[in-house]
Amino acid sequence: MPEGDTVLQAARRLDSALAGHALTRFDLRVPRFATSDLTGRSVLGVISRGKHLLARFEGGFTLHSHLRMDGAWRIYDPGERWRGGPAHQIRAVLATAEHTAVGYRLPVLELLRTADEDKAVGHLGPDLLGPDWNPETALHNLLADPVRPVGEALLDQRNLAGIGNVYMCELCFMARVTPWLPMGEIPQPLATRLVGTAKQLLEANRDRPTRTTTGAVAAVSRGGVRERLFVYGRGGRPCLRCRTPIRKAERADRPVYWCPHCQPGPTARWSAR
Known part of the structure; x- marks a missing residue:
């Protein structure tokens, strides 16, 4: 993707x-x-x-x-x-x-x-991989609408540019929040770390042929020792942290993945399984 x-x-x-x-x-x-x-x-x-x-x-x-x-x-x-x-x-x-x-x-x-x-x-926010990157501006943009769900805020390229659905799901998992939690309910230190982690993930993958958020640099099968992603594309499979089955919510062409145990909070208002 x-x-x-x-x-x-x-x-x-x-x-x-x-x-x-x-x-x-x-x-x-x-x-x-x-x-x-x-x-x-x-x-x-x-x-x-x-x-x-x-x-x-x-x-x-x-x-x-x-x-x-x-x-x-x-x-x-x-x-x-x-x-x-x-x-x-x-x-x-x-x-x-x-x-x-x-x-x-x-x-x-x-x-x-x-x-x-x-x-x-010109409408884009700071580019996570560009010379205009500014974490303070990105954080300010994300927090500007406190009732907006964190997943939507991360995907809005006007806030910060470069995050898509894969990184959105992975970032929410790593921050231990659901994509539907309002931005205003995220403590400022956690929101700051969220922006920093987004930068780290894209920087770490900018030169890799295969994207990873877990540190596994090679693609592996389901029976492999390590997985490349924490939650994205792993619906129904055990969470890498707690072994709870990963859930998947369908919305148009954007599936959302999360762990109901590691990411407590509001969940999808549409079809989830």
Whole structure:
């Protein structure tokens, strides 16, 4: 699931493949920008901002994309077969003489002036993996609405940028609070630690191919010695702390996982099992 660490890694791969080279092909397969053509312009670089990707080009242009749940960028060598999905799922093709980057299933794709990037990402809070990271601002943002559930507050990219559903569930478990506890009921020291832990987790995973919050660096099976995650994706399985079965609540496309013993407090008001 693309979260801040995953998107940063995608930005690095795109930057390594494209930056410093001139475009030999620029193809955006969305109606609004289908006639746009930056062929011949150099790629200046690709960066991430929270869960957003910004590819900058010579002449003051930026291609803004967001992966959300299913989007992906794939990089291919010349002549290599494209294997990221069927052709009708391709939304962007950026090619140089050395590599071709293909964007699949991108729900957000827009070409804008680099000077106008704030129109796309200016609403974001401090980026957990960015140069603008400010823990005091992030904490202030989270506590600004004391009745808002902690899970919703962590997922709101206007508060701090980079946390998705996996990290939200894991952070709540590590803080021993349920995702439905109002932010105003969290003691200030715990809220401060929550922000610090979020930073530590994303920093620890920014260079790993497989995300972990437990310290296990390799993926293991259910029968393995260690698990990579404390609660996410482990519905019905024993808690790694207390052995109580992990519960799962369904809400749209965002399942929420928690341990009812380690995380006492309010629970889901929708279907839970």
